[in-house]
Amino acid sequence: DGGITQSPKYLFRKEGQNVTLSCEQNLNHDAMYWYRQDPGQGLRLIYYSQIVNDFQKGDIAEGYSVSREKKESFPLTVTSAQKNPTAFYLCASSVNSGGSPDTQYFGPGTRLTVL
Amino acid sequence: GENVEQHPSTLSVQEGDSAVIKCTYSDSASNYFPWYKQELGKGPQLIIDIRSNVGEKKDQRIAVTLNKTAKHFSLHITETQPEDSAVYFCAASFTGGGNKLTFGTGTQLKVEL
Numbered sequence: 001d002g003g004i005t006q007s008p009k010y011l012f013r014k015e016g017q018n019v020t021l022s023c024e025q026n027l028n029h030d031a032m033y034w035y036r037q038d039p040g041q042g043l044r045l046i047y048y049s050q051i052v053n054d055f056q057k058g059d060i061a062e063g064y065s066v067s068r069e070k071k072e073s074f075p076l077t078v079t080s081a082q083k084n085p086t087a088f089y090l091c092a093s094s095v096n097s098g099g100s101p102d103t104q105y106f107g108p109g110t111r112l113t114v115l
Numbered sequence: 116g117e118n119v120e121q122h123p124s125t126l127s128v129q130e131g132d133s134a135v136i137k138c139t140y141s142d143s144a145s146n147y148f149p150w151y152k153q154e155l156g157k158g159p160q161l162i163i164d165i166r167s168n169v170g171e172k173k174d175q176r177i178a179v180t181l182n183k184t185a186k187h188f189s190l191h192i193t194e195t196q197p198e199d200s201a202v203y204f205c206a207a208s209f210t211g212g213g214n215k216l217t218f219g220t221g222t223q224l225k226v227e228l
Binding site for chain 1: 116119121124146147149151156157158159160161164166204208209210212213214215216218219220221
């Protein structure tokens with residue numbers, strides 16, 4: 001957990017509604033990431049951002065959107081276009097050394113349930 | 116893209132025994148291999164990592180070995196304790212890949228008294 005906070009811890013949403021998950025870090029990291037975790041599966045990358053005002057799609061970006069207006073914040077919006085949004089969402093951050101891969105540190109997660 | 120396979124999916128050991136979890140990767144360009152421990156309802160915590168310029172790394176009861184030729188790496192936990200019970204994930208990444216991690220599907224480790 002460390003310097004990465006995610007809120008809320010639990011989130012319930014009705015079908016057809018958009019919802020935004022918060023991720024904040026005070027580690028002064030340049031890079032931030034969003035992963036989705038389903039039961040019995042590994043983590044899958046949704047979006048990532050290596051620097052403010054820039055972000056890239058990960059492996060499962062459809063139905064999600066992000067913004068990176070501040071270095072310390074990387075909110076994720078789950079839109080109504082995401083067909084199966086119920087999952088555990090994890091945010092991570094790392095320095096961006098521009099060289100070898102950097103260690104990613106994870107937040108505590110948000111569990112989203114669509115009713 | 117990279118594919119990481121992890122075995123076994125569940126592992127049960129007696130307290131004090133050793134536990135070994137194995138992962139294989141497909142992309143020979145991968146050069147960074149972290150291991151994470153995840154407790155129920157929490158985010159993953161990094162426990163150890165290894166880069167491709169070394170073959171083994173140890174931190175107290177935890178060690179990781181890497182075989183670049185065979186493209187596999189393993190986590191070794193010695194003298195297991197009940198608090199080691201958790202889900203463990205391996206992952207792989209490579210330089211120039213945007214620091215993206217590809218994860219294995221996890222191993223549920225249970226340490227029995």
